[in-house]
Amino acid sequence: MTGQPPDPPGPPAPPPAPGFDLARLLAERGGEGYELHTRHLNHQLPRMLRTIGFDKVYVRAEGAHFWDAEGNDYLDMLSGFGVMGLGRHHPVVRKAVHDALDASLADLTRFDCPPLPGLLAERLLAHSPHLDRVFFSNSGTEAVETALKFARRATGRPRVLHCDHAFHGLTTGSLSVNGESCFRDGFAPLLPDTAVPLGDLGALERELRRGDVAALIVEPIQGKGVLESPPGYLGSAQELLRRHRALLIADEVQTGLGRTGDFWAHRREPGVEPDLICVAKALSGGYVPVGATLGREWIFREVYSSMDRVLIHSASFGANAQAMAAGLAVLSVIEDEGLVANARATGELLRTRLAELVGRYEFLREVRGRGLMTGIEFGRPDSLRLRTRWAMLQAARKGLFAQMVVVPLLTRHRILTQVSGDRLEVIKLIPPLTIGEPEVDRFLTAFTAVMEEAHAGGGLIWDFGRTLVGQAVAHR
Ligand code: PLP
Numbered sequence: 001m002t003g004q005p006p007d008p009p010g011p012p013a014p015p016p017a018p019g020f021d022l023a024r025l026l027a028e029r030g031g032e033g034y035e036l037h038t039r040h041l042n043h044q045l046p047r048m049l050r051t052i053g054f055d056k057v058y059v060r061a062e063g064a065h066f067w068d069a070e071g072n073d074y075l076d077m078l079s080g081f082g083v084m085g086l087g088r089h090h091p092v093v094r095k096a097v098h099d100a101l102d103a104s105l106a107d108l109t110r111f112d113c114p115p116l117p118g119l120l121a122e123r124l125l126a127h128s129p130h131l132d133r134v135f136f137s138n139s140g141t142e143a144v145e146t147a148l149k150f151a152r153r154a155t156g157r158p159r160v161l162h163c164d165h166a167f168h169g170l171t172t173g174s175l176s177v178n179g180e181s182c183f184r185d186g187f188a189p190l191l192p193d194t195a196v197p198l199g200d201l202g203a204l205e206r207e208l209r210r211g212d213v214a215a216l217i218v219e220p221i222q223g224k225g226v227l228e229s230p231p232g233y234l235g236s237a238q239e240l241l242r243r244h245r246a247l248l249i250a251d252e253v254q255t256g257l258g259r260t261g262d263f264w265a266h267r268r269e270p271g272v273e274p275d276l277i278c279v280a281k282a283l284s285g286g287y288v289p290v291g292a293t294l295g296r297e298w299i300f301r302e303v304y305s306s307m308d309r310v311l312i313h314s315a316s317f318g319a320n321a322q323a324m325a326a327g328l329a330v331l332s333v334i335e336d337e338g339l340v341a342n343a344r345a346t347g348e349l350l351r352t353r354l355a356e357l358v359g360r361y362e363f364l365r366e367v368r369g370r371g372l373m374t375g376i377e378f379g380r381p382d383s384l385r386l387r388t389r390w391a392m393l394q395a396a397r398k399g400l401f402a403q404m405v406v407v408p409l410l411t412r413h414r415i416l417t418q419v420s421g422d423r424l425e426v427i428k429l430i431p432p433l434t435i436g437e438p439e440v441d442r443f444l445t446a447f448t449a450v451m452e453e454a455h456a457g458g459g460l461i462w463d464f465g466r467t468l469v470g471q472a473v474a475h476r
Pocket residue numbers: 081139140141142144167168169170219223251252253254255280281
């Protein structure tokens with residue numbers, strides 16, 4: 001205390017600088033999204049959205065819902081392809097990201113060992129006690145690229161096997177283990193990797209006998225079509241791989257973190273212990289892209305085998321503080337809110353109620369999945385009247401009936417879903433793990449209304465079907 005009088009007030013604050021202001025930018029140009037995409041980004045996206053009537057402008061989102069400018073609310077049964085596992089803007093994750101920003105951390109210096117990556121690795125590995133180490137990247141495909149490289153280096157072998165219809169990402173390595181030609185066409189030559197039919201142990205063993213296989217990469221439940229391998233396949237495949245000194249890579253990018261009602265989907269078969277696990281999507285909390293590859297000690301030691309090789313596999317943004325904070329918050333919320341159990345119970349409820357419709361509607365063939373990953377498959381109806389309509393769609397292009405269902409679910413019932421793969425008559429539901437009975441009720445009411453209309457054999461839904469047929473024929 002000096003007894004000095006307080007300083008006189010300073011000069012008035014200057015007006016805001018004319019520099020960057022996100023709110024102002026959005027207020028001025030927020031309505032130009034479709035036009036800007038048409039001009040500067042993938043021009044087929046706005047084109048496709050307009051064609052199917054999906055060209056909405058959403059302005060706000062929370063949990064399993066988002067809203068358009070008119071205040072209409074939409075139910076999200078897609079979760080940004082699984083990224084929004086906790087729903088949008090979960091307060092705990094949002095606060096964690098804010099806290100990481102506000103802490104002004106000395107992030108990404110690259111020549112230090114900050115605590116957050118270590119803490120997130122520790123927490124992830126607690127869910128897979130047989131694994132020891134983690135490599136952090138920025139996306140699912142990078143998590144897969146890491147696993148492919150690590151498996152090749154650790155085994156000294158070149159070939160990675162994958163299952164037909166598999167999806168592991170779209171960078172060149174991940175594309176080489178993609179089981180769908182529609183993604184691969186035009187990008188050859190890819191890596192010398194080989195497809196085996198999902199569930200076919202004989203085919204797997206034949207490939208392993210050649211002695212050049214580093215690993216088999218497998219989605220415990222395939223995203224395309226929501227297909228599960230036969231019971232016991234993962235365990236038997238693991239046994240075969242071990243006998244031939246090859247590795248098992250579980251791609252849990254979509255199925256991990258509680259999505260299927262287990263923390264990891266491969267857990268559905270006790271005793272399955274993959275050598276490498278890939279995770280991404282929901283670990284981001286929907287905020288900060290992140291990928292992680294979990295693996296065994298010896299594999300990491302082969303990759304980082306000397307001090308010279310310390311940067312032999314790294315990523316400039318990998319393990320950044322915001323991503324790590326989001327990941328830690330996500331794992332904490334999954335536990336605190338019991339989301340794995342909720343996914344199991346709510347998924348069961350959804351599938352039980354959907355299964356009741358299978359006998360009632362001819363187009364509805366099967367409802368399958370686990371936890372909050374559900375596939376609804378459509379097929380050829382029995383009655384002649386509907387069979388003719390089905391044949392008209394099939395002749396133009398497979399997958400049009402599923403598209404015919406997805407569109408009114410959004411445009412008339414404001415529920416976002418997706419067709420589960422090219423030319424598949426399957427729609428996939430992967431809502432946030434936080435949904436409960438009210439969302440199940442809303443989906444069932446809407447889906448039943450769409451099925452009623454489809455089975456009436458006329459009306460708007462079939463008018464739209466004819467439009468789809470016209471477009472499919474025109475694009476041949
Ligand atoms: N692996 C699986 C099983 C996926 O479902 C996906 C994306 O859908 C990826 C990998 C690729 O993830 P990303 O889009 O983050 O690269």
